[in-house]
Amino acid sequence: MKLPNGYGSIYKLKGKRRKPWCCRKTVGWNIVESGGMVKSYPKYEYIGYYPTRKEAMDALIEYNADPYDLIHQNITFKEVYDLWSEEHFRKLKQTAHYKAAVKVCTPLFDMRIADLKLSHYQKVFNESGKNSPTLNNTKNVITGMYDYCVKNEILPVQKREIISYIDTTCGGNPNARPHKNFDSGEINKLWSLSEDPIAQIALIMVYTGARVNEILNLRKSDVHLQERYFHIAQSKTESGTRDVPICDKIMPFVERYMNSEGKHLISSNGKQIKYNTNFVPYLWIPLMEKAGINDTHRPHDTRHTFVSMATEAGIDERIIQQIVGHAGKNVTESVYTHISMEAKLDAVNKL
Secondary structure: OOOOOOOOEEEEOOOOOOOOEEEEEEEEEEEEEEOOEEEEEEEEEEEEEEOOHHHHHHHHHHHHHOOOOHHHHOOEHHHHHHHHHHHHHHHOOOOHHHHHHHHHHHHHOOOEHHHOOHHHHHHHHHOOOOOHHHHHHHHHHHHHHHHHHHHOOOOOHHHHHHHHHOOOOOOOOOOOOOOOOOOHHHHHHHHHOOOOHHHHHHHHHHOOOOOHHHHHOOEHHHEEOOOOEEEEOOOOOHHHOEEEEOOHHHHHHHHHHHOOOOOEOOEEOOEEOOHHHHHHHHHHHHHHHHHOOOOOOOOOHHHHHHHHHHHHOOOOHHHHHHHHOOOOOOHHHHHHOOOOHHHHHHHHOOO
């Protein structure tokens, strides 16, 4: 049966294929001039490929009843991510965790986002070998991408609902090691080496709860000795941008580093110390060996240690949240609650 002009066409591809029936639509014409003659050739956009002629015809009928953007219909997961991130990242200071999280979905990059189902996402999550925090970040990225698709009419709103059903507790990294607090004996061992500049860095982290990269990226211009705090301008999260009190115990260490060379608070011969290339292999691991501390401790354990110490000291949870840069549980805590630096200093001096 011949279809009406402009309606579209269906034809069968050669060879053995799972979906041999092609459905396409003429969307324009290419004009070619050759040898004094002008010829026109149809320009096609493809609606899709189907196992049977009936399914291809149903798709063509559905398209003609409610036309959608054929260019968007063929857009891949990676192309949507690129469009979404270009728009979304302009609002953020730190984007590395988003870029790392989306790598979980690498097997889906070249697939049309319109074809992706819950089973596709769940499979890559299950096989990722990643733990829940990374998978939660990945799910947040995908949610943002689907919001972008709905807003720009790339996907219908119903498609967005599938993301809520992705299970992020299923990956599991077999090589993952849980964070372990420094106990009081281990903290005392660090204090026994308090003349050691590297032990001083560890103690600064223990008594501020700052992430190791926040300390290593800290510039001297962001340290306010007289007011007894430093400002974290570069952080992993939006709530991580904050003012951190400097308690009496570690003030001498901060003053020592303020009098050293370089623009950054922590430096070696005036040069910034990098986490992976310098800090862990050449400074952290030798410090743990020198102090006789369990070699499974990682720098991030100091942050967990601070939260535990502060909790045990009876410090208000809202103060702890603002010191370490955790988002509040609700709008009142995260937006309207302002705690003075004086209150924060009184709190950390209890440790």
